[in-house]
Amino acid sequence: MDATVKPAARGISMPKNHPFADRWNHNSQQYPRVAELIADCPLVLDVGCGEGTLARYLAEQGHQVVGIDPDSRVLPDDGENTHFMIGDATGLPFADDSFDAVVAVMVLHQTRLELALVEMRRVLRPGGLLVDVGYARNKGIGERLRSAADIPGDLVARIGATRWEPDTIKMDALQGWSETRDAIQGILPGASWERISGWRYLSVWRHP
Structure with a gap:
């Protein structure tokens, strides 16, 4: 990962x-x-934006955000610094080099991962960032043990929180953690990849 990309401190x-x-x-x-x-x-593209919570949050931080999702039921109306549209991750309706950043949260396991990554890479400007948060299926004892290690931290992190689940499409992952990592790094050479809390991974790639 480019040395200028500094993930937040763990914890x-x-x-x-x-x-x-x-x-x-x-x-x-x-x-x-x-x-x-x-x-x-x-300028940020939120792929698989759902009901727009992340897109609106990023807009509040000063970004211009385009959100795209195939589920018309949940797409919100446009708002300040946000524009939402129907579309699919495997065929993004944007020109090459259109965005300074592309973000995707819990998207790749619900679509054709390789095609989606190629499309997100295509619309990203040179020097831009692709940030992917996702999860995978536990395959093998090592992956099961690693996922079990998330339980204590998750219990602590929930203290005082109000549980919330938006009405968005949810699918189980088919690929394992190492399979997902290898697929991402095969299409995005040099991408970082790490397990993070909450049974998620974080991958970051800077377009050369």
């Missing part, structure tokens, strides 16, 4: 200090970290 974000304490789930838990990573990226 548990306590809900009482978290901007999504009243809308807490394993995705919103990571939204501040996503925002920190793309702080210097003016």
